[in-house]
Amino acid sequence: MSSNATEYWNKELELLIRDALETIRFGTVSLVVQDGRVIQIEKNEKIRINRSSHIDGSGI
Numbered sequence: 001m002s003s004n005a006t007e008y009w010n011k012e013l014e015l016l017i018r019d020a021l022e023t024i025r026f027g028t029v030s031l032v033v034q035d036g037r038v039i040q041i042e043k044n045e046k047i048r049i050n051r052s053s054h055i056d057g058s059g060i
Contacts, residue, residue, distance in 0.1 A: 016041055 020029045020043045032040035 013038055 017029070017031070020041055024043055024045050026048055027043065027045040030042040030044070031038050032042065
């Protein structure tokens with residue numbers, strides 16, 4: 001990591017990323033970067049439904 005990149009990486013950011021990764025089962029975690037800085041963490045989680053038990057729509 002360059003010294004400029006290190007300046008924007010800190011323990012709080014690392015903890016936020018780790019938390020996002022540890023709390024997701026299925027989906028994606030994305031980092032939004034602007035001017036070389038992480039400005040946003042996006043977590044898109046999928047919820048998997050057991051298809052065999054909800055075929056008739058009774059789970060809705």
